[in-house]
Ligand SMILES: Nc1ncnc2c1ncn2[C@@H]1O[C@H](COP(=O)(O)OP(=O)(O)O)[C@@H](O)[C@H]1O
């Protein structure tokens with residue numbers, strides 16, 4: 001067996017153009033797969049971070065009857081926010097909390113209008129939970145003013161210092177239109193914040209909307225990776241409310257992510273097809289071209305199945321070294337993507353790619369991509385070499401030796 | 406009669422009170438009283454330089470506040486709306502799917518018009534939610550009109566204030582101005598081409614202008630309207646949407 | 649008697665046409681004999697050698713080698729038998745192009761799977777010396793002349809000390825002078841190593857070198 005490996009290796013080393021092409025295609029495929037998986041994992045990580053930093057926080061407390069299908073309805077809000085905040089303040093594992101009111105409105109400049117999410121923000125506490133403040137690029141949020149997503153402001157052709165209106169129906173149902181001075185602009189890594197959100201003062205939101213408390217209180221905890229450890233206490237402390245961790249709040253999001261990640265798997269399937277087609281073709285031609293060599297080996301006393309195995313080992317080696325080569329080049333290329341990252345917004349525009357991210361994204365290492373691409377490509381290569389290799393079994397040595405070349 | 410256009414094809418009568426202004430409004434309601442109705446409408450949506458033309462027919466029934474509409478223009482062929490009391494469903498033939506309209510989506514315009522889905526659901530009554538008072542008489546569009554100001558009495562009225570210009574002879578509002586809380590004029594509704602259908606006057610043309618956008622208006626023109634006919638059976642059921 | 653062939657018949661079936669290439673061949677070869685098979689092209693020399701070498705099936709008859717009947721062995725048994733007892737030399741040399749001279753000669757020993765690398769090394773170098781290729785062990789076959797390639801092929805056939813070496817027109821691709829030195833080498837090894845040679849040729853000068861000449865015509869041995 002060891003000798004057969006040596007023979008196969010010699011054959012590969014002196015490979016013809018076809019073999020080299022198959023090899024390169026496999027390497028390239030594996031390389032792209034690796035880069036793609038790492039990129040998707042990077043997106044995944046960044047998306048989750050954004051989701052936590054801009055939307056879910058670590059935990060949310062909401063009205064028991066809060067309707068997830070209509071998250072911007074103010075029908076079910078929290079009345080006694082002060083009381084809840086006081087309780088949170090006394091929990092040692094809570095590192096920050098804030099109240100927000102979310103509702104839908106339409107923003108207009110007297111020429112155009114567009115639906116937006118309006119968020120009433122507590123100016124004192126918000127930055128203890130959300131990253132909003134860090135991403136303000138101009139001005140600040142002030143009383144009687146509004147903080148607009150940069151993209152939204154651009155779309156509405158307004159800037160800080162301009163006046164806009166938001167129109168909505170108060171919680172009771174009356175059309176309400178308020179005039180706001182844009183006191184700041186925000187540009188974050190979360191497209192939702194940039195494209196369709198208007199931030200106003202929490203107290204003003206309460207007044208205009210006719211809501212007493214808030215629609216949600218969001219807070220951060222010490223160990224957010226394992227929110228489960230706090231659920232029991234939170235449930236008993238806040239019975240009668242809906243308390244959910246970021247994990248529970250992101251189930252739809254997680255599902256969306258995993259469908260996006262499936263893209264990588266389809267790509268792997270594509271490489272497998274290259275392996276099948278490339279290796280079958282290469283080996284079939286090789287078996288045909290090497291008939292006299294095969295006849296010679298048979299005359300020298302090599303058994304049919306040993307010669308078949310040499311060809312299968314060749315298939316294995318093309319797959320194995322092709323993958324290894326792809327993984328090495330992929331890893332080297334990935335170093336850049338992982339340590340420097342790439343500004344995807346600059347590449348594909350602010351619409352993004354349906355991911356919850358913007359700006360520079362760094363890829364992540366995905367160990368499983370190494371293992372799965374190596375195993376699957378090697379397996380597909382050996383499998384696809386079986387069909388051409390088994391042609392050897394039916395060959396007659398005398399006939400092989402007679403072939404003129 | 407606060408009203409979005411649906412008064413005229415989706416809707417309900419108003420109940421008048423004893424005051425002068427209320428009496429006028431009462432007469433307006435009398436004119437619009439019906440048991441069932443069938444109509445055919447051409448709708449033009451103008452947004453800036455863009456103009457969209459749509460066509461639909463529909464049935465209304467006062468009892469149970471029911472309405473059914475079906476679009477017949479090419480782009481929206483087969484799109485159907487069903488309103489039962491305060492719920493609204495839309496059927497899209499391309500997706501072969503019935504969708505319940507709620508939340509966020511209610512704010513959006515019906516087929517891109519200035520009429521929101523919410524307007525379709527409007528069922529509130531003038532008498533219970535507004536305090537009407539006569540302001541003055543004024544000539545509008547060449548007609549003698551009563552100018553009536555209706556101020557919201559309660560927080561759950563849609564508008565803080567509405568100003569109606571009502572034709573003194575025909576008891577049809579020729580113009581309704583709708584103001585949001587904060588005093589801003591949101592929408593204007595203009596009614597014209599008043600024709601007599603049986604015993605009532607019907608505005609053959611209704612124009613809704615969204616004052617928050619420039620050059621944005623929706624125009625409805627009746628092609629046909631018949632009152633108190635027999636509505637085909639099962640029209641107001643969800644099954645009729647998928648048919 | 650080393651090799652005995654009895655009533656051997658072989659028919660080729662190509663498409664719908666059947667062609668009988670060997671008719672009732674009877675032949676005995678003694679140990680250490682240096683035998684030439686002569687005959688015009690198409691007379692059945694290759695077919696006979698292939699049959700003896702068990703790299704082709706025959707229709708009827710027996711091939712007995714050291715008393716063992718080879719015609720009723722399986723394909724795998726035959727492969728093993730060849731490995732032990734036969735050496736092959738081809739008209740077109742048939743060296744493995746991706747292997748060096750050394751590796752080509754080493755191949756039959758590797759297939760035997762019973763010698764250590766050291767033993768193999770010794771045998772290969774000894775054999776290369778015998779065929780006059782010392783110093784060329786790292787060359788690739790295509791870097792050699794035809795005569796050199798055929799020497800490698802002879803070394804490959806002899807390195808395992810087989811009972812019989814079968815050579816099908818070993819000189820046909822070489823110029824006559826080189827051909828003669830190749831036959832001289834074969835004869836030398838036949839004498840020194842005591843290995844039986846059976847080779848085909850249609851070169852008169854080469855036939856004359858043989859201890860014994862078998863003439864073939866139309867699939868039969870001329871008496
Ligand atoms: N595979 C084959 N199918 C049909 N006929 C064959 C085949 N191989 C050889 N022959 C025929 O058998 C005869 C003997 O061939 P061969 O043994 O090669 O003769 P030689 O080696 O003496 O030239 C020739 O007439 C040849 O045409």
Ligand SMILES: [Mg+2]
Pocket residue numbers: 690693694695816
């Ligand atoms: Mg021949």
